[in-house]
Amino acid sequence: MHDLTTTLPSPGTSSRAQRMLLITLAAALLAPLLLVWAPDQAGGQSLPGRYEFRALSFRAIDETGADWAGSDEIYLKTWDHTRNSYGSGHNRTSTYSGVDTGESRTIKSTEQCIAATQAIVDKNSNGNLNGSQGDTWTCKSGNPGIGTIDATVKLYEQETFGDQTLGTKHIKLSAPELAQLMPNKGDFNVRTERFTNNGTYDVVFVIQRTQ
Secondary structure, three states, rough: OHHHHOOOOOOOOOOHHHHHHHHHHHHHHHHHHHHHHHOOOOOOOOOOOOEEEEEEEEEEOOOOOOOOOOOEEEEEEEEEEOOOOOOOEEOOOOOOEEEOOOEEEEEEEEEEEEOOOOOOEEOOOOOOOOOOOHEEEEOEEEEEEEOOEEEEEEEEEOOOOOOOOEEEEEEEOOOHHHHHHHHOOEEEEHHHHHEOOOOOEEEEEEEOOOO
């Protein structure tokens, strides 16, 4: 705490000098508050960006094997690396049956969220959510999202003896990249990723800024 009696000018000092000194003192006292309340220039937000990441749907460009040999049974597995390391903390959608070339499926709203996930039903209480076993989830509210996106998505075709991996995508976006794509709360970015391995599928994702 400064002793104002030693820093304020004497009665003989000019009024202009007194005003300049008071302005300087006021600016020094208010500077921390201005740093706290100043908006983020990139996004016009007073808080860092937060984001949700969802898988919305998929389309069979070319189903696995010959078209006459039967339909595909498709599901997705996702890992949010901001929450857990690869190989744990994964989500698995239900299996979407009877998929033929040219057909699309919308992923259930209770199975779409990749990050930041919040369980609705977790039957095993282990964080590995499985839609085929009745687990459901959503994206977090209240403390929405995270500041970056870092996730792995795998597409599978279910088989009686060993499921086929139809492709793997690692989707990673830094905080500056996300802020450039979505400068304001409510902005969203839709992206389509192609998975190809003994079949070709397009999967549609959306990232939305929640803060």
